[in-house]
Amino acid sequence: MILIHCPYCEEDRPEVEFTYGGEAHIARPLDPGALDDRQWETYLYIRRNPRGAHAERWRHAHGCARFFNAVRDTVTDRFEVTYKTGEPRPAGDTK
Amino acid sequence: MSGYRLAAGGRIDRSRPLAFSFDGQGYQGFAGDSLASALVASGVTLFGRSFKYHRPRGLVGMGPEEPNALVTVDRGPARITPNLRAPQVALHDGLQAKSQNRWPSLKFDVAALNDVFGALFPAGFYNKTFMWPRSAWEKLYEPVIRQLAGLGDSPVARDPDHYDATYAHCEVLVVGGGIAGITATLEAAAHGGRVILIDEQDELGGGALADPVQWAALDALKEKLAAAGNVTVMTRTTAFGYYHQNFIGATQSLTDHLAPADASGPRERLWRIRAGEVVLAQGAIERPLVFNGNDVPGVMLASAGRMLALRYGVAVGHAVVVMAAHDSGWRDALALAGAGVHVAAIIDVRNVVGADLADAARDAGIAVHIGCAITAVHGRHAVTGVTFAANGTGPACKLACDAVLMAGGWTPSVHLWSHAKGSLTWSEAWGAYLPGTPIENCRAVGAGAGAWDMGHGVVTAVLPSHIDVRAQKAFVDFQNDVKARDIHLAVQEGMRSIEHIKRYTTNGMATDQGKTSNLNGLQIASAALGRPVEQIGLTTFRPPYTPQTFGALMGHHKDALFQPVRKSPIDEWATEHGAVFENVSNWRRARYFPRGGEDMDAAVLRECAAVRRSVGIFDASTLGKIEVVGPDAAEFLNRMYTNPWKGLQPGRCRYGLLLREDGFITDDGVSARMADDRFHLTTTTGGAARVLGMMEDYLQTEWSDLDVWLTSTTEQWAVIALQGPRARDVIAPLVSGIDLGAEAFPHMAVREGTIAGVPTRLFRVSFTGELGFEINVPASEGRKVWEEVWDAGQAHGITAYGTETMHVLRAEKGFIIVGQDTDGTMTPYDMGLDWAVGKKKPDFVGKRSLARPDMGLPGRKQFIGLLTEDPQDLLEEGAQVVADPDAPMPMPMIGHVTSSYRSAALGRTIALAVIADGRARIGQTIFVPMPGKVIRATVTAPMFYDAEGSRLNA
């Protein structure tokens, strides 16, 4: 049971309060119709799936209900940092 | 008969004899005994049969590593626990235990023929042999394998015990109550803060329990623990899993060590412990040696022989031979001799052994054979002697004995360390992996950290022998019957990674998770591959450390507490009126309302007919509901749904179709515009939370510029669907403030007013094809309004109907149910819902995906209706559809049936299906092969009733 820090509630809360939302910082194209098939496929399906630090979306579903972003190490499951939606991925991945 | 009780010694209470039974025979032990020690003391050597070959097996270890002596403990009906390790079963008066995996009896086992024909069952045998044909699996292989190969039987009756669950938080958690663990606990306690010490045994002490020299010191340490005000000690508590952020799962056994009559309260308690720091003091497990005949009952670990003699006062035999590759075997032999056990000889595979050990052994009168190895063990149900030879190849020497103790060195218990993903470091000196760098705030101490003087030894793969390894019965994994030759075979057949070797041979995959076999397996693979052990890898340890009961893991989450049951405000009324319920996501919904002795078919036909003839009342309160409010509400819905929303006038409703971004249908529902800036959305019953989450996602992360608020109102509204030609007549006397006339209040409109004096949002909508209303009232008033409508409807022959009738009526009209008629791969075009897609909208969720080339390819499944040739044939939902029932196997399948019912209105069965190019097949015959027959059906449009919609608009 991981404790996750919600940047809106500013609390460490158990992971059962949260839902996972996939890779972060993939903005929906403003005009999807302008994308060719390959570009749309890339937006829709292609993900980095890194071994190590991964910026990803989480939602405090059973709390404040806000989406936020986190950098998690996919090997250790350690959350390096969590930050609010719209903020850039922090430089360096440490707290 | 070999083992016996020593005249003195041990930690047992000889003044308190306990009677118990094993396989129906009565025995006696003492308070403080384990089942294993009491049986060995009674002369029992045969504890079980092995998994594959059904070889007779005895005790190997005296702790959690025990692979063979698995027993079933019977505490009365429904309290039967299989697969318990005999050394870990505390003896109590009246204990009843049985051996396992033998038929008809432990001494005579039919399947031991597997052993005679063992050459037919090499590694990978199951993978290779039992493959084809499928029917043989079902009728022959599986039943036979289940009968012959298996662990204990699961209890068939319901578990009457209850299980507790709780949390604990502490600054320091220490796992393992040996000397190292107690010392670490006291050190931590000195800093203040809460310290918890847990240990799986009945009493603290660990390995020191087998070393009387340490008992005085142990008692002194225990007194200090008791005196420390900030230490909690829990024995009989197994830390089975170490999870992220120092979260440990542990099971505390509360009653199993007591006679059933003395047991009260919960049987076990699950602890979820969050610790600032975790100290692992799990100790080390002795390694068996791999040699020909090492599984004959009476061959066991030296540490087990020592534990039996010094903790329990039990001699393992009258003439004991120690087969050593490690100094600890000599120390154990000397300890046994000191306790009065006759040690006939120490055989050591090493050519050089410390002079102090050799001298001490000779002084104790023990024969010493250096540089020798056992090449055969004699006896079948019990050891009668061994043959050994210098370097395994010299002249054979025979030695009579009734017990053989193996001292193959020590494996630090790194299980929990590995659960927490701490790194491991290969130690040449230990011939084992030691804890390296932790990820959590964790450290290992004592033997489990390699920080304990266990003496010196050599690491051997298989003991040297003149016999080819392929001809030896040299076991590596006792529980899964893996021999050294199986690992050689795996390597020979191309396995290189230990993960592959493990799966091919099943080495380390039994319930003991390879506690005694992993390292020996690695050494043998290393030798066979000619590569260092470190390069072969190590399989991953996973929770649980030892098998756990489902009861403990479930705790209180059973019966009514297993999952919350959501009930609508009408639920009690439905109960009082005899409803039969079904579960829909977490909701309990009335499925039908049988009258008299009606079965479901009869009740549903009657309910359907009543709705089409006069009027029916249906509880639709479970529909998901979301209030969408804000100046940009219409813009938001316009982007979410496939169809246009901005032009929808207040007071009007619209069917909304929701796609995922990949273009596939995920939800639908009718929604109403209450005001310019306010919508009343509905979703499917099961989709409510998912849809709200999806909408929040877009609103928060993509379109945060939109000023819109979403509020779940699912449980705030009771929804009473009133459907049928008399629906308007029923509510007319109850409604005020709304003109119910067909022109003033047309289909797909919404009005606000009151009904039975209660404020309502009254929808004129229909999921049945009839004139209909959905009466939304505050949930607290739901039952009152329902009953008023029910009373008013009596004059019109009102009939309560459930979800089954709802399904049939909508199917007659071809209205889809998302998740039943769609499966996450269906587009609006596939489902014939082109009309619901806004062609002029520049964008909506999923629109771009609908233009991907594959979405327009021919051959996609399309939604159609099916009418069987025999109007009484009812197709099975999920049944596969084929174009040619005579096509050769494997027959190409073109689709499947999604919905199938008996229609009262049509007097026959109807079905909905998705089949390849379905719309082009309308009028054609397709086939549904079923057991024993092939059903012919005609493809139709998915519309069976009132296609022009005149009833709906009445």
Ligand SMILES: [Zn+2]
């Ligand atoms: Zn929050």
